Amino acid sequence: xxxxxxIAVVVLIAFGLATVLFRKNMIKIVMGxxxxxxxxxxxxxxxxxxxxxxxxxxxxxxxxxxxxxxPQALTLTSIVISMAVTALMLALAVxxxxxxxxxxxxxxxxxx
Amino acid sequence: xxxxFETASGFWNPVFxxxxxxxxxxxxxxxxxxxxxxxxxxxxxxxxxxxxxxxxEQNIAAGNLYWGFFESMKPYYDxxxxxxxxxxxxxxFWFVLLLIVLIVTFVxxxxxxx
Amino acid sequence: MSILxxxxxxxxxxxxxxxxxxxxxxxxxxxxxxAWVVFALLATEAIxxxxxxxxxxGARHVYSLGASxxxxxxxxxxxxxxxxxxxxLSAMVVFVAITIALLAGIFSTxxxxxxxxxxxxxxxxxxxxxxxxSLTGDFFTMFVFxxxxxxxxxxxxxxxxxxxxxxxxxxxxxxxxxGILFLLFGVGLLYGKYGFLNIAAVxxxxxxxxxxxxxxxxxxxxxxxxxxxxxxxxHLWKPDVYQKAPAPVVAVLLTSGLxxxxxxxxxxxxxxxxxxxxxxxxxxxxxxxxxxIFVGVTMALKQESLRRLMGYAAVAETGYILxxxxxALSVASFASVFSMNALMGGIFHIINDAIxxxxxxxxxxxxxxxxxxxxxxxxxxxxxxxxxxxxxxxIGLLAxxxxxxxxxxxxxxxxxxxxxFFSPLLSIVALLGSMAMLAIFVKVFAxxxxxxxxxxxxxxxxxxxxxxxxxxxxxxxxxxxxxxxxVDLLVEPAAAALTSSCSYIGGIL
Numbered sequence: 001x002x003x004x005x006x007i008a009v010v011v012l013i014a015f016g017l018a019t020v021l022f023r024k025n026m027i028k029i030v031m032g033x034x035x036x037x038x039x040x041x042x043x044x045x046x047x048x049x050x051x052x053x054x055x056x057x058x059x060x061x062x063x064x065x066x067x068x069x070x071p072q073a074l075t076l077t078s079i080v081i082s083m084a085v086t087a088l089m090l091a092l093a094v095x096x097x098x099x100x101x102x103x104x105x106x107x108x109x110x111x112x
Numbered sequence: 113x114x115x116x117f118e119t120a121s122g123f124w125n126p127v128f129x130x131x132x133x134x135x136x137x138x139x140x141x142x143x144x145x146x147x148x149x150x151x152x153x154x155x156x157x158x159x160x161x162x163x164x165x166x167x168x169e170q171n172i173a174a175g176n177l178y179w180g181f182f183e184s185m186k187p188y189y190d191x192x193x194x195x196x197x198x199x200x201x202x203x204x205f206w207f208v209l210l211l212i213v214l215i216v217t218f219v220x221x222x223x224x225x226x
Numbered sequence: 227m228s229i230l231x232x233x234x235x236x237x238x239x240x241x242x243x244x245x246x247x248x249x250x251x252x253x254x255x256x257x258x259x260x261a262w263v264v265f266a267l268l269a270t271e272a273i274x275x276x277x278x279x280x281x282x283x284g285a286r287h288v289y290s291l292g293a294s295x296x297x298x299x300x301x302x303x304x305x306x307x308x309x310x311x312x313x314x315l316s317a318m319v320v321f322v323a324i325t326i327a328l329l330a331g332i333f334s335t336x337x338x339x340x341x342x343x344x345x346x347x348x349x350x351x352x353x354x355x356x357x358x359x360s361l362t363g364d365f366f367t368m369f370v371f372x373x374x375x376x377x378x379x380x381x382x383x384x385x386x387x388x389x390x391x392x393x394x395x396x397x398x399x400x401x402x403x404x405g406i407l408f409l410l411f412g413v414g415l416l417y418g419k420y421g422f423l424n425i426a427a428v429x430x431x432x433x434x435x436x437x438x439x440x441x442x443x444x445x446x447x448x449x450x451x452x453x454x455x456x457x458x459x460x461h462l463w464k465p466d467v468y469q470k471a472p473a474p475v476v477a478v479l480l481t482s483g484l485x486x487x488x489x490x491x492x493x494x495x496x497x498x499x500x501x502x503x504x505x506x507x508x509x510x511x512x513x514x515x516x517x518x519i520f521v522g523v524t525m526a527l528k529q530e531s532l533r534r535l536m537g538y539a540a541v542a543e544t545g546y547i548l549x550x551x552x553x554a555l556s557v558a559s560f561a562s563v564f565s566m567n568a569l570m571g572g573i574f575h576i577i578n579d580a581i582x583x584x585x586x587x588x589x590x591x592x593x594x595x596x597x598x599x600x601x602x603x604x605x606x607x608x609x610x611x612x613x614x615x616x617x618x619x620x621i622g623l624l625a626x627x628x629x630x631x632x633x634x635x636x637x638x639x640x641x642x643x644x645x646x647f648f649s650p651l652l653s654i655v656a657l658l659g660s661m662a663m664l665a666i667f668v669k670v671f672a673x674x675x676x677x678x679x680x681x682x683x684x685x686x687x688x689x690x691x692x693x694x695x696x697x698x699x700x701x702x703x704x705x706x707x708x709x710x711x712x713v714d715l716l717v718e719p720a721a722a723a724l725t726s727s728c729s730y731i732g733g734i735l
Contacts, residue, residue, distance in 0.1 A: 020204050033403055040411050047418040074366055078410060081373045085403045088377060092396040099389030109390045110466040111198030117636060117710040119643055120567040126631035126707045177669050178527055196462060200397045204404055206459040211449040218441035221506025
């Protein structure tokens with residue numbers, strides 16, 4: 001029952017999470033976050049997939065099985081949002097580099 | 113507009129407290145007004161008495177206010193300080209830990225209590 | 227009453243429109259921009275009041291976006307549209323959120339001196355996100371509004387463009403976007419199982435066939451919402467952010483955390499089935515609340531920086547809400563007077579927490595405006611120069627630490643009383659936390675206002691800021707003297723709306 005896309009989802013999320021947990025470079029953390037995002041998007045798309053179904057366009061469609069349209073709409077929204085998030089985080093990382101000359105998360109000023 | 117507030121096992125009326133506070137204020141003002149009007153504000157009578165010894169240097173700040181508490185809670189604070197280390201990787205780690213605890217509770221919680 | 231009919235949509239649409247329009251209005255002039263922002267927020271507030279007055283009797287507004295008749299969700303029993311729901315609880319939350327945003331917006335017309343158009347467009351986006359989050363009846367819209375909230379607040383946190391504020395914004399963004407991605411994962415799992423995104427539709431089916439997948443999905447969603455509300459151990463971003471964000475922004479961010487708490491309990495009360503699992507989950511959340519109180523209070527005692535201290539105090543205050551409502555959730559039957567009382571105490575504390583902590587952050591903003599410095603550790607003995615400010619600050623401090631006859635007391639009384647019924651130990655820890663809160667604020671007051679007179683020059687507090695602060699103080703005193711009125715009018719219908727999940731589901735489908 002568990003098919004290849006779901007294994008890929010788990011692998012992507014695990015890689016992304018491992019990057020965020022163990023890499024100290026801010027750019028790599030941003031990469032990790034967007035890899036997790038891709039994993040979640042893949043989950044959404046593969047949830048709506050039906051084998052040997054057609055694209056969900058109703059104009060002159062035959063009455064065959066269609067792929068679910070909602071997850072694709074969700075995925076598009078979430079891709080747009082994750083682009084905004086990635087851009088914002090990279091911009092913040094650039095500003096931090098300009099102020100402190102370092103991208104390491106261990107050089108932090110706010111603690112305890 | 114009734115200020116009476118009924119809770120599950122009793123009630124609470126802010127007006128009683130207000131009256132009590134006003135009474136206390138009036139008594140305090142009454143006692144204060146009986147004081148000596150000619151008392152000097154300066155001259156050191158408000159300072160602590162050190163039995164004639166040299167007065168120690170004043171270096172007690174607001175941060176030292178609860179020194180005893182911190183001293184007795186030192187083992188606890190050592191642990192918590194390590195938790196709040198300001199590294200973003202660890203923030204995510206604590207979040208994942210919370211997530212795991214929640215998953216365990218949601219999945220196995222029903223069984224343990226039945 | 228077509229305004230009332232479209233109220234849930236307008237509550238989101240007006241701040242959203244105003245946010246993008248404010249960039250253009252800046253070309254006309256600074257005054258026009260401020261007037262526009264205050265006008266937009268006032269209009270939103272008026273609609274929130276209308277909605278609240280309408281649903282107070284227990285009615286429910288359901289609004290499906292894009293339908294020709296917005297009141298009807300589905301003609302076929304299959305909800306496909308995005309649904310906004312305004313019932314007694316969500317209307318109360320949206321009212322509190324918009325009120326705090328309005329007051330903080332008026333406050334910041336004087337507080338923010340440069341880059342007003344950027345500030346206001348982000349600020350109004352944040353407001354729209356909060357309104358949407360409190361009204362949403364749909365899992366995916368919840369995700370969208372959460373992301374909207376975190377993107378706009380990250381921009382606002384970094385608004386002063388210092389190195390440390392960029393650091394705080396980066397940390398916030400990393401943590402919250404990971405949390406929200408996990409939430410989306412959970413939503414995907416629920417969609418995969420049921421084929422619905424509507425919360426009510428999922429709840430109606432999950433009650434029957436709760437399984438492993440539902441458990442994991444709910445855990446993912448609750449973890450993200452606990453992160454948003456800043457509960458231990460996912461609270462670590464909170465002091466960083468509260469230390470560096472501009473004061474009016476912190477007041478609104480704090481309210482958005484409370485909206486997260488609301489959403490968590492709405493979902494948990496609706497979906498978690500069966501006595502066994504709700505007992506386990508409720509106990510866990512009450513435990514998280516207790517740990518939040520303890521860690522928040524003990525860390526706050528140790529802080530040198532004042533605003534960081536307030537951040538930890540905010541963690542502890544959120545803990546009280548989680549403790550009260552978690553306890554109510556764990557006692558599955560609401561027949562008991564005490565569990566209903568705990569629930570009402572928690573909901574009441576949401577209102578009081580927003581008012582008290584919001585006030586304190588604005589007051590700290592006023593202090594730094596008056597003394598012309600952002601570094602609060604430089605300020606000492608301000609009471610000699612600004613006696614009025616010190617008096618209202620003291621009232622706020624007493625209110626947040628739950629001193630009678632101010633507003634914090636009534637909700638804490640309800641919480642402690644009902645907790646004592648369930649477990650005396652819980653109430654003792656909660657009470658000790660409240661006392662420690664007073665100890666913390668003695669330190670705060672002493673370090674800012676007492677001591678030898680302030681050396682530097684002092685600016686006069688603008689009339690607008692003083693007006694906002696006085697509004698808050700007046701509300702605190704009024705709620706303090708008439709807590710029964712607030713409980714009867716706002717809290718009791720809200721608690722009824724939270725516990726009657728069957729009528730919620732039936733009203734939407």
